[in-house]
Amino acid sequence: MSTTLALTLLGLAVAIIVGLGAYAYTLWKEVRKRKAFREEELQRAHRNCLENLEIVAAALAQDQVDITEGSWRCKVLLEILDERLTERPDFQAFDEVHRRTRHLHTHSARKALSPRDRMREDRERLAVEEEFREPVLKAAAAVVEFRRGWPGSLH
Numbered sequence: 001m002s003t004t005l006a007l008t009l010l011g012l013a014v015a016i017i018v019g020l021g022a023y024a025y026t027l028w029k030e031v032r033k034r035k036a037f038r039e040e041e042l043q044r045a046h047r048n049c050l051e052n053l054e055i056v057a058a059a060l061a062q063d064q065v066d067i068t069e070g071s072w073r074c075k076v077l078l079e080i081l082d083e084r085l086t087e088r089p090d091f092q093a094f095d096e097v098h099r100r101t102r103h104l105h106t107h108s109a110r111k112a113l114s115p116r117d118r119m120r121e122d123r124e125r126l127a128v129e130e131e132f133r134e135p136v137l138k139a140a141a142a143v144v145e146f147r148r149g150w151p152g153s154l155h
Helices: 003-061 067-081 089-101 107-111 115-148
Strands: none
Touching (some): 067 089
């Protein structure tokens, strides 16, 4: 192999390696940018959930929302933050109300019920609300404390 051919191939190899290195650096910067964007989106989603959670907890404490509806909303918002949060003793009341009332009809399905069935479901819902009123209100107060301690209160 001639020296000229060897130097040409070496130069081509160096150019390819430099080109691939530049491309890899560009991809690495894009990955960092996307990771930062995802992290920012996650933080924004958590802030929104926490704000909504606090609003629902305050509405529960002030009797502006039914125990059942407030519990369902708090349960969903807590699970968005971390699926294990409803397993905490402070928040189990939300999960228990949900578990006991999830079979009840809502919206158009409720409207389609006969008046007798609707009354039966209302009695069942009200019994659960009466039984869990105090635990849910305590859980709502725990939500406010949880919010104050965020993000340290997460784990």
